[in-house]
Amino acid sequence: MKKIIQISLAAFGLLLITGNTVTAKEDIASLRGTTDLSGPSLKAVKQKVISQEGGFERSYKQQPPMVPHKVDKYKITLKNNGCMKCHSKKNYKKEKSPMVGESHFLSRDGKKLQKVSSRRYFCDQCHAIQIDAKPLVKNEFDGLK
Amino acid sequence: MTSGQKKGTFSVLIIGIILGIILWGSFNWAMAITNTEEFCISCHEMRDTPFEELQDTIHYTNRTGVRATCPDCHVPKEWIHKVVRKIQASRELYHHFITGDIDTPEKYEAKRLHLAQNVWRTMKNTDSRECRNCHDIESMDFERQETRSADRHEEAIDKGYTCIDCHKGIAHALPEGYDPGEDAPGGGNEG
Numbered sequence: 398m399k400k401i402i403q404i405s406l407a408a409f410g411l412l413l414i415t416g417n418t419v420t421a422k423e424d425i426a427s428l429r430g431t432t433d434l435s436g437p438s439l440k441a442v443k444q445k446v447i448s449q450e451g452g453f454e455r456s457y458k459q460q461p462p463m464v465p466h467k468v469d470k471y472k473i474t475l476k477n478n479g480c481m482k483c484h485s486k487k488n489y490k491k492e493k494s495p496m497v498g499e500s501h502f503l504s505r506d507g508k509k510l511q512k513v514s515s516r517r518y519f520c521d522q523c524h525a526i527q528i529d530a531k532p533l534v535k536n537e538f539d540g541l542k
Numbered sequence: 543m544t545s546g547q548k549k550g551t552f553s554v555l556i557i558g559i560i561l562g563i564i565l566w567g568s569f570n571w572a573m574a575i576t577n578t579e580e581f582c583i584s585c586h587e588m589r590d591t592p593f594e595e596l597q598d599t600i601h602y603t604n605r606t607g608v609r610a611t612c613p614d615c616h617v618p619k620e621w622i623h624k625v626v627r628k629i630q631a632s633r634e635l636y637h638h639f640i641t642g643d644i645d646t647p648e649k650y651e652a653k654r655l656h657l658a659q660n661v662w663r664t665m666k667n668t669d670s671r672e673c674r675n676c677h678d679i680e681s682m683d684f685e686r687q688e689t690r691s692a693d694r695h696e697e698a699i700d701k702g703y704t705c706i707d708c709h710k711g712i713a714h715a716l717p718e719g720y721d722p723g724e725d726a727p728g729g730g731n732e733g
Contacts, residue, residue: 448688450689466688466690470599470600470712472711472715472716474715474716476715476716476717476718476719477711477716477718477720477721477722478722478723479711479716479722481721481722481723482722482723482725484723485721485722485723485724486723487723487724487726488723488725488726491726492690492694492726493690493693
């Protein structure tokens with residue numbers, strides 16, 4: 398008898414929990430929307446990369462500058478860094494492009510290096526191309542003016 | 543001239559013409575066959591590395607579907623230059639069949655800088671002749687180019703740069719030991 402009560406209690410508890418999660422699921426609106434989880438995801442919207450002469454305004458002082466041009470033809474591999482074609486110390490004036498920041502030549506101990514530090518080698522980890530996309534979530538972010 | 547002699551001259555002439563057609567035809571045929579991409583990538587050295595890399599680039603995949611094949615860039619179009627290149631190619635056959643210098647990806651990688659420099663030197667010497675078979679700087683509308691491209695192309699005309707001076711590594715990966723940041727046409731910042 399005791400066992401039956403225990404089991405039915407447990408079953409009731411389980412029902413409560415699962416019942417709750419079901420209602421919770423309906424409340425959450427994910428960015429994925431109502432797209433079925435097992436189905437294929439929506440096709441990515443085609444967006445053109447913005448080319449902007451003079452670059453983009455920064456939102457705050459230490460923001461890594463955003464890339465104001467297409468980068469699909471440049472490759473960064475362990476052997477070469479295609480961005481350096483224009484942004485290296487040697488070429489930037491000729492190419493009329495901004496030079497790699499001085500901070501990129503420091504080792505983690507603050508020692509000055511001859512070449513771009515390996516910590517800063519992969520440009521696109523911080524510097525991103527921009528597309529004219531609408532924000533997924535409404536927000537009131539305003540850069541530091 | 544007796545009729546026998548006449549007959550002799552005539553048959554020699556006929557045989558000569560037929561032989562000429564066969565020889566010239568097969569020569570042209572061989573030239574055409576060896577000038578196809580299928581022929582180039584029938585060797586694994588070409589198929590596994592340079593051809594593989596080409597497929598990621600704009601010369602293989604692009605908006606309009608016009609593409610370049612190996613010989614478009616690496617074999618001259620004009621007859622005399624083409625024949626010279628074909629004779630030089632015997633060296634490539636030698637290395638493929640006898641030395642096996644680049645028959646593994648590792649060996650290829652070790653030789654890549656050397657191989658790339660050979661091609662760059664040739665293109666520099668011919669004023670990028672093979673590029674210009676399709677890309678004619680006279681026909682470029684700088685108004686329709688991005689500002690930075692247009693500026694640099696105008697500068698290239700003024701200073702007499704050739705395509706390969708700037709456009710290295712556009713169809714195949716750049717070799718280890720070549721630093722794009724140290725290479726600029728006319729050399730660095732003095733320009």
